[in-house]
Every structure is written in C-alpha cells, then in structure tokens.
Amino acid sequence: MENNVYKLIELTGTSPDSIEDAVNNALKQAGKTVRNMRWFTVEETRGAIHENGVSQWQVTIKVGFTLEP
Amino acid sequence: MENNVYKLIELTGTSPDSIEDAVNNALKQAGKTVRNMRWFTVEETRGAIHENGVSQWQVTIKVGFTLEP
Amino acid sequence: MENNVYKLIELTGTSPDSIEDAVNNALKQAGKTVRNMRWFTVEETRGAIHENGVSQWQVTIKVGFTLEP
Amino acid sequence: MENNVYKLIELTGTSPDSIEDAVNNALKQAGKTVRNMRWFTVEETRGAIHENGVSQWQVTIKVGFTLEP
Amino acid sequence: MENNVYKLIELTGTSPDSIEDAVNNALKQAGKTVRNMRWFTVEETRGAIHENGVSQWQVTIKVGFTLEP
Amino acid sequence: MENNVYKLIELTGTSPDSIEDAVNNALKQAGKTVRNMRWFTVEETRGAIHENGVSQWQVTIKVGFTLEP
Amino acid sequence: MENNVYKLIELTGTSPDSIEDAVNNALKQAGKTVRNMRWFTVEETRGAIHENGVSQWQVTIKVGFTLEP
Amino acid sequence: MENNVYKLIELTGTSPDSIEDAVNNALKQAGKTVRNMRWFTVEETRGAIHENGVSQWQVTIKVGFTLEP
Amino acid sequence: MENNVYKLIELTGTSPDSIEDAVNNALKQAGKTVRNMRWFTVEETRGAIHENGVSQWQVTIKVGFTLEP
Amino acid sequence: MENNVYKLIELTGTSPDSIEDAVNNALKQAGKTVRNMRWFTVEETRGAIHENGVSQWQVTIKVGFTLEP
C-alpha cells in the first residue's frame, strides 16, 4: 500500500432526476480538470421545489484524489 | 433579491420504492395546504425491513416556503 | 405494544447502481444469519470513483432487530 | 404498511418533577389541537435551578403525527 | 415558575445589511400571526453573494412561544 | 490498571414507565448472553405515543464489556 | 432584562437511582461554592453496570450562573 | 513558539444591541479576574424576544487564556 | 433551472470591527481570482482578544461558485 | 471491485504508552475471533490519569470487515 497524500475538494452536483445522477454530474464535470479521483462522501442532500415536487436535486460531496508527487 | 421571510416545516415522506419517491410524496401531500414551497434539505433517511429487504423508505426533510407579507 | 429489547448492528452495503441497491444488498446478506430485522437508518453514503463516475456506492446503515427473550 | 406522510413539530414541555413528566405534559397540551401523534424524539434536556436544585425540567421533543390525506 | 408548554418554529429571515437585522425581520413577520414569542436560537447563517460581497444575509432561527392552555 | 480490550454493542431497551427502566430492561436482556458488561452511554431517547401520552420509552444505549483474552 | 454576564461550568453528578437524582446531586454539591446558579443543560448520560443492571447513573451537565459585577 | 498550556472557560455575554457587543461584554467582565486571555470561539447565539423583536442577544463563547507556569 | 455543478471553497476572513466585515473581506479577496461566487455559509466564528476586548473577528465560511462547463 | 457487504464493530483498545498502541492492541485482540478486518476509524480518544499524567490511553474505533457470502 503506497503512502500517498490525497487532496479533498467539495462539489455540489445537480440533477432533475435523482441523487445518483447529481453525484455523477459533479464527478463528470470535475473530471475535466482533476485527475486521479478515488473516492467521495455525500455531505448534504437538498433540492429545489417546483409545483409541489422536486425540480432539482442538489448533492454536495467531498472528492478525494491522489496528489502526484 | 427580495428580502422575504421563510418558514421551515419538517416532514417524513414514505415510499416502498426509493428515497426520491419518498421526498416527492411528502412534497405532494404538503402542497395541498402549503403554498410557495421553495427548497428542502434531507435530514434523515431510514426505513422498515420486511423479508430481508427494504419495505418502506422513510425520509425526513425540512421544507422552506415564503411567508406572505 | 410489546416491550421488546432490540440490538443494532452496523453494516456497509455496496452496489454499482444505486443507494437503494446498496442498502438492500446489505440486508439480504445480513438476513442469512440475523432474524427479526425491523428497521434501519442510513449513517453514511460514500463511494468509489472510476473514470470520472461512481463505480461503487457504499452505504453504511444501522439495522435494528428484536432480541428473542 | 401504509405509505403515509408525517409532519414533525417541536415542543418544550416542563415539569418540576421529572423528564418523563415534562414530555407527557408537552404531549397532553399538544393533543388538544393535534391528532394522530405517533412518536417523539428527545432533542434537548435542560432546566432551571432554584436553591441549588432543579426547579423545572425543560425537555424539547420532536413529535411526528400522520398528515391526513 | 409556571409549567408552560412551548412550541418551536423555524424561520429564515433575510436582510441586505446584517445578521441582527435578518433575525429581527423574521421576528417582525412572524409576530403578525404568532403570539407570546419568548426566545430564539440561531441555527444557521448563510447568504447570497453579488459582485464579490454579501448581497443578502439569510439567518435561520428557532423561535419558542408559549402555547396557551 | 489492566490494559483490557472492550467491545461495544448497541441496544434499544423499552419500557412503558421511564427512561431508567428502559435502560435496565436492555441490560437485563443482554446479560443473558453477554458477560462482563461495565459501562453504557445513552445515545438516543425516543418513544411511542398513545392517547396523547407516552406509551413506550425507547432508549438506545451503547454497552461496553471486557473481551476475555 | 439586565445585561448580565454568565459563566458556565461542567459537572458530572452521580446517583444509583435516577437521572434526575444525579443532576440534583451535582447541583447540591456545586452550590456549596457557587452562587447564583440559574440554568443547566444535560450534555451526556452514561453509567456503570453491575450484575446486569445500572449501578450508577453519571450525568454530565453545564451550569450557568451570574457573574457578579 | 512557546509550549504553553491554556485553560478554556465558557461565558455567556448579553447585549440589547448586537452579537459583537455581547461578546465584548463577556470579555470585559471576565477580564476583571482572568489575565492573559488570547482567543475565543462562538459556541451558541440565542436571545430573548420582546414585542416581536430581539430584546437581548445572548452569545456563549469559549475563551482561552495562558496558564502561568 | 440550469443543472450546474458548483465548487465550494473554505475561507477565513478577518476584521477588527464585525462578523459582517470579516465575511465581506473574505469575499472581496477571493473575488480577485474566483468568478461566479453565488452563496456562502458561516462555518465558524472566533477571534483574538486584546486588552479584554475583541481585537479581531475571524469568520470561516464556505463559498459556492459555478464551475464553468 | 467486488460488491461485498461489510460489518462494523466497535472496540476500545487501551495502552499505557500511545494512541497508536491502543489501536493496535484492539485489533490484535479482535483478530483472534474476527477475520478479514479491512479498515478502522477512530471514534473517541480518552484516558485515565494518575499522578498528573496519562496512565492509560483508551481509544474507541470502528472496524470494518468483509462478511463472507
């Protein structure tokens, strides 16, 4: 097991459909500039309401990625 | 940006199928008597078990709505 | 209402697909050795990342079951 | 198991005698206007002091009740 | 010391100017329909940003008021 | 002071009468199969409501006991 | 309403009998050296186990008292 | 950097005007008997209500001061 | 409502005068390099003490800004 | 990545010397009966005092291990 150092960043992904999609949208967007993402934790789940239903899921996650030496 | 005042109420929605459905069921029911619901936060996710599987998702949310002046 | 005593155990279920599946996988596995499971609470939601998307949902739950007298 | 929606309200009951009495006093008072109360959780226990002893127990609870469809 | 029962409601007040004003705005608005408000606790402080400065303070409080017997 | 290792288990005891009884009921039941129980911490206090009063106290505790070498 | 300053101290009271007694024992003892105690909050409830029952309740409280100008 | 030991005390300051004044009032009062106060953290903000507005801000802080060797 | 992804960064702003100024100082400084800041949450309020009064307010906030696609 | 199910157990390890030793002592003892231990999290660090120094470190951890299918 390598003794790496990891950095954690916090992101809020959104989706009209589900919590899972909101997380994947955040990772997809972050992946454009961040490499070596390894794990995430869900920190908060909230959303916007329109016409008595959820119009947008907003999920805040922390993402850990390996710092390259 | 208007300087509104919002009230928050806490609800537990239930669904046999998913966390998302449980939240939507809570909002749909609350919408019968509450107007101007704007946002929600998920406070707790729990459920009932039957035959070694989830029989009911129980999701507690806080809902914010605009107080009419 | 019977005055039972319940024991709580903590499990982490995993799934490539959804939070709901991860919970059900944990319950299914635990049900092989634990009887009388009644309720669960979601304690933590996290996961592994592969190619800028969620490769595995990891959901930690507490499960309550009746202790047989 | 019916897929009801529940509302949670927060109350502080008081009693000169015990934590249990403070909770029951809150439920008794709330029951005058709220129907279908099902469960409660104790959120905070505090109190007032007089002559080096507890003069009043103040127990804050959340109460869940069924929203009628 | 009377053994009253209190109800707690949660409000978010807003103000372009200060945390204190946001709380007072919430209390002023709530006072139109709620009587006997006695105390509050600050639960969360957040806000909106415009042109690199705070455009709106949003302060969520819990307010306790006496339930009339 | 011996350098023992302890295991902690989580239990929910119930009682129609008091928080103290609910804890003692949990310990009495657990004591049928667990030896060397030393301390407990109260993790959560909740209950069921019937006719505007507490019908059952439900107290969740963690119990520490010595692992025998 | 006077604009006093209060100091808070933290105490653990104990009792073989009940949570309420443990709190009162702490206040009685503290009252020998502290004047003007006004309120307390319960911070933690734990205890010792003997023969599968509670042998001692240990309740940690914070106590607020007026600082004399 | 000296390897000092610090003690932390907890205080509640009050003010009719602002959170900042409540903290300063607590420090001013404590400074009559405590020397070498270095830093504080805000632990809780609450207050009293009169005529639908804040009549008193009550801010609880922890204060760290150097223990003299 | 667009399904954006947001990044959150954590900052500590300082001011000799007030909590509000400390937050605005953090935003002003961050705005030199970060675009599209939308909201903030106050995470911690602390400060330095000099001559029995607050010499510096130190307010830690999280700031959310839109990630450009 | 296999979609395993994990169980978490809670242990308190002790040592007169260090936090690290207390954790290792807990794992060594648990390993006599538990297989496939994979990760741990430190939940609480406390200890006993003798003659104005630490006589025993008491570290509570959660340990995750693979449930065999």
Added chain:
Amino acid sequence: MENNVYKLIELTGTSPDSIEDAVNNALKQAGKTVRNMRWFTVEETRGAIHENGVSQWQVTIKVGFTLEP
C-alpha cells in the same frame, strides 16, 4: 462505588513532538493547582505549521476531577 460529583475543566496542551506529549504537558501543568484528576477526553487536535511541517501540536482536552465534599 461512591456517588461522587466531578468537575470538568477544558485545557489546551502543546508540544513540538506529539499528541501524547501535548496531553501530558496539559495534565502536568494543571496538576499544580488541581487535585484528584481522574480522566480526560480529547476534544480537538490542531497545530501550528513551520517550514512545511508541524511545529507545535495543540490538543484540547476535558479533564474530570473529584469535587471534595
């Protein structure tokens, strides 16, 4: 088991070397004026940085000691 009352005080110990030393330094210093210290809990671990390494460990603990009757 005697039904003592305990007081808890909060201290921050510091050390250039380790968490364990920081705790022992706090206890040694406190022991000059406090008698009958029995247990401690670690509340927070932080530190100062110099030249990309830890220059000082700062560990905040609560210490419980017996109040003499």
Added chain:
Amino acid sequence: MENNVYKLIELTGTSPDSIEDAVNNALKQAGKTVRNMRWFTVEETRGAIHENGVSQWQVTIKVGFTLEP
C-alpha cells in the same frame, strides 16, 4: 495583527507508523505547491488493517494558509 484572508484546504496524509507522521507527510507534500501554511486541524483519523494490525494511518486535516493580497 494584520487582517489577512486565509484559505483552507483539506488533505489526507498517510503513514505506516503514526498519526504524527501522516500529518507531516501531508504538509510536506502540500508545501511543494502551497506557500504560507499556518495552522491545521485534524478532522478524521482512520486507517487500513493488515494481519490484525494497522498497516497505514490515514489522517485528514484542514490546512489554513494566508492568501497573498
């Protein structure tokens, strides 16, 4: 005291040997690209297990550094 603005980043350092080494490894690595690091707080301590002992300490810290004006 200068009224600087600080940024906080979150890192996970690892070490086979100790919590202290894991923190220092994180700081050493971060120091390659971040200047003016001033303080850190330990947010979480966890680790990997191999052959019934700790094979890797994983310590998550927040690091504060001065933003250059």
